[in-house]
Amino acid sequence: MVLLLLSSVLILSVLSGWGKIMESIFGFFFHGISGMILTGILGLSLIWTVLAFFVPINIYVEIPFITLGIFYFFKKKLYLEFYRFSKKDSILTACISLAILYSSSFYPYILDHFGYYVPTIKWLTEYGLVKGISNLDLTLGQMSVWHIFQAGFSGFSDPFLRINAILLIVYTLYIFERKSWVQLCFIPVLLLFSQSPSPDLPVITLSLIILNEIITGNKNIGLLFTFAVFIFSIKPTMIWLPLLIFLCSVLIFKPNYKNLIPGVIILILFFIKNLWTFGYPLFPIAIGDLGFGWRPNSEVLKISSQYAVQKTYDMQYTYEEIQNFSAYEAVKKWLTLEGIKSKINILFILSLALFSVFTCIKKKKIISLICISLLIKSMLVLSFSAQYRFFIDVFFVIFFVLFSHFSKKKSLSFFTVLSVLIIGILSFPELIRDYIPSFKPGNFMTGLKKEQLYKPSAYQYNKFETAQVGNLKFNISTDYPFNFDTPLPAISSGYIVDDIEAEIFPQQIDAKNIKKGFIWKNLTPLQKREAEKVMNNIKNTDK
Secondary structure, eight states: OOOHHHHHHHHHHHHHHHHHEEEEEOSSSSHHHHHHHHHHHHHHHHHHHHTTTTSSSHHOOOOHHHHHHHHHHHTTTTTGGGGGGGGGHHHHHHHHHHHHHHHHHHHOOOOHHIIIIHHHHHHHHTSSSSOOOOOGOGGGHHHHHHHHHHTTTTTTTTOOHHHHHHHHHHHHHHHHTOGGGGGGGGGGGGGGGGTTTTTHHHHHHHHHHHHHHHHTTTTOOHHHHHHHHHHHHHHHHGGGHHHHHHHHHHHHOOOGGGHHHHHHHHHHHHHHHHHHHHHHSSSSBBBBOOOOOTTHHHHHHHHHHHHHHHHHTTTTHHHHHHOOHOOOOHHHHHHHHHSHHHHHHHHHHHHHHHHHHHHHHHHHHHHHHHHHHHHHHHHHHHHHHHOHHHHHHHHHHHHHHHHTTTHHHHHHHHHHHHHHHHHHHHHHHHHHHHTTTTOOOGGHHHHHHHGGGTSSSOOOOOOOOEEETTEEHHHEEEESOOOOTOOSOOOOOHHHHHHHHHTTTEEESSSOOGGOOEEEEEEHHHHHHHHHHHHHHHHHHHH
């Protein structure tokens, strides 16, 4: 926790400095330290995304950017911006920040941390964006912009990968600067995402900031749309936000399509990144085939698609059973899943219905556009893979609109009570395991360790085996399905099984240079024997 505090002070200073630099390019999002920092996040993320095509985002990239950010922080005397808060608000902000740092110091427990976030950041810091990386491990084809941003600070500024905690502190600064008190109610829930560089936290916080700016009359459509597309590039399920800004620009504000150009440029960069790593413009959907030789095998994509359908039903039915559901059965079984998932699904439908009724009663154009955008996003998610993690942001948006009138006192009371509950769960996870056993992430929470008060908790495993199929020599974690600290190149055991079942296997484009990328090839008889030997080892290990 102490080291996190030092890391936060450093990174907030750097982001302030870069925000000042970027404001000369993008203009002012809004006046204040939080607006400056957010502009810095936007600028650094985009710069590092471009650089990642050519070089690893490692300490040699980090040092000059840190130096320049700190230089501008002191040259422009940006530290004076922090003195603009009242004494009372400064104390409250400090207390909330300490709660954030404490919560983020726990061991990561979200499984994607080990199977997706950390492996992605390892590839970015060691190689940058690698062509056709999805052929090695399909999950890596996402390469979220947020993980590129995290990679840029992972050398020495934030080796603990707690950038989400720093963003939560920025979010707190924003709430007090803009006096959007209802948003204090969201921080306790978001504490659950602060131990990992989960893209869910930035897209939720940033979308709520954008939403508040729209509602309170910020007319800088160009920068609002730019941020909205940036949020979409972090997680494409946030499609509703750029759609909302576009509708507002056309139907509420005077249309000026030149304002949309920066956002369109970011969108193009997002598509190019996906084409480079995945072979298609939008991960993980195989649409917009431009014929690139490094796109994934169709059979592997089919297996992934079937798995996504099963995840919709929390893996409680086989793919064949789901395919045989009638439309009525599909909806009924989704709403009656065993465990907490069904309660979340029901609440989702009820929330959308309630918000639609609220919209009809209010008859305000901005609320109507928010509702339309959310309904479009919800229909897309429900038709693709109706997992709650794809629509969790909808709950925050609806709560924000319905209860935007919350006073500071009421919001602080709500924050305090809920924070005590969430921090209690993180510290003593037996509570949630006993009372909500179907909440699976609770099984991976470890509780309070005294060491974390100094240094945030992090796992080390580092047990792996090395194998070779064709020209690809790779590592695979033993007795564990994920490769969060396995030396690169590493492949998850699940994808090895999928590849062998499809009778293909990833190969390096250049056997002497991993950076040149990966393609898939059909297995030769010799390679098939090599691959089957690897698969047999995996199955024996599983036993």
